[in-house]
Amino acid sequence: MKFVLAPDSFKESMTAKNAALAMEKGIKKVFPDAECVIVPMADGGEGTVESLVSMMDGELIRTEVLGPLGEKVIADYGLVDAGSTAVIEMASASGLELIKPEDRNPLRTTTYGTGQLIKHALDKGVSRILIGIGGSATNDGGAGMLQALGVSFKDRSGEELAFGGGALDQLHSIDVSGIDERLKKVKIDVACDVTNPLVGENGASAIFGPQKGATPEVVVFLDQNLAHFAEMIKQQLNQDIADMEGAGAAGGLGGGLMAFLDARLEKGIELVIEYTGLEERMKGADFVFTGEGSIDGQTLFGKTPYGVASIANQSSIPVIAFAGRIGEGVEALYDNGFTAIVGILNGVTSLEEALDAGEANLAFAAENICRVLKINVDKS
Known part of the structure; x- marks a missing residue:
């Protein structure tokens, strides 16, 4: 049998x-x-790296990155398929569980550490990346991740934006000329089980902001900031992500991944089934x-x-x-x-x-x- x-x-x-x-x-x-x-299975959330590394005889990589509040944390990701594929859980670097409840603040939290994990995987020579984006502490539209990968977001005075969703209303110019060239040769799959748009009553800020520490007033501010972020992307990169299905996942990280890294968003379990x-x-x-x-x-x-x-x-x-x-x-x-x-x-x-x-x-x-x-x- x-x-x-x-x-x-x-x-x-x-x-x-x-x-x-x-x-x-x-x-x-x-x-x-x-x-x-x-x-061993997973649905793209917690345990995905462990399951795929175990199932596919992979290797667990540990490295230091910036946590959601800019502090140094140790994060893990996996290498499978003889080192050609990286499996990343964004929560390992930018997750809600890394912050004490009283310190949660989506105005400040950043996805920069997630970008550092991607960059570390690129240094290993991967050609494919699977990113699980559940459990985020962030609401920055993926801006921090993109800054770690070489994208520049500047305000009107030419200064680089500070970390966090609270700074996005200051965005004036986007410069992608410095983005890591290796990303053009890498296929990125995103395990995403939510279909929320970036902005609006069902968007990232309104639905997920409160659990990340946002008051009702902060939710409104963050939503306006993400709307401005989306408008700048539309004007300067000709990418319209405001109402895109799944763009609101992980505080807008889904939208950032699609707009800048040409990522494919799929249900987490479907990707794990494919990979295994x-x-x-x-x-x-x-x-x-x-x-x-x-x-x-x-x-x-x-x-x-x-x-x-x-x-x-x-x-x-x-x-x-x-x-x-x-x-x-x-x-x-x-x-x-x-x-x-x-x-x-x-x-x-x-x-x-x-x-x-x-x-x-x-x-x-x-x-x-x-x-x-x-x-x-x-x-x-």
Whole structure:
């Protein structure tokens, strides 16, 4: 029998790889000769670098960059495909979790460190870059990232703009002559699961600004600044990103990536499926096991288990999904490629205990499912 094990991480409990290994442990207790194909997955957010580096036998690179408030931080990215592809999580350099809640200020936070990660990857000679842009602390339209890559944004007096979304209203001229020439030869894919435009009531500032520390007054100011940023780009570069789908992702970083780096924005899980070759690895599989910490009705909107199930469904392969928490709306998943959804908790415990026992609970749940499957195998 062939099992494809393609879970996401179970947040704060186990990585995607550890989850897959736990599944394998349970399977082997019932089917010791089974072939288990381990494909750690992610949806472009936290854990994407770790999953792809693990899955594709890559290398984790650690370097010092500027954090979202201009302080020095240590950030990681991955090299896969024999070093030809870089996998970057912008949150590693410019993420919200790098700042204490009381210090969050999208008027000041910058994506400069994300640009430094891209530049570091270029120094390694990559020809392709995958960037996950979830979890940002920023609202600067990607200006900081672009400054790190050689783009100059100047005010009326010819001075370079300060970091942060609060300075964008001062933008007068854009000079791309100094942009890193190597970017012309690099394909950039952006894992992006939001479709928000750059500006307006559904834009970057209005929807995501408050969680980054923006008051209602600051939200209005930031939105006006991004609108000015977009207008300058339109006038000087003939690129109209204000209402572009996905441009508002990561405080406008999505728009900056598209306008200046000709990046392709795609759903995170679709890019990870492409990069890992999941469809090819599923050929000949009898069952697919997937899962993540929580599964509910929102899983249908681009979450890892749904992406995995969609691929399996193309070949009519049964899909078993495991979760620490099963929430409302899961019934809809049964009409969208899921054969069964299994909770892994063995009893009523504290959250801390449940997280600590995650791997053991997942292995036991996988074992129990396999014991049910074995009934039909023995009959045949």
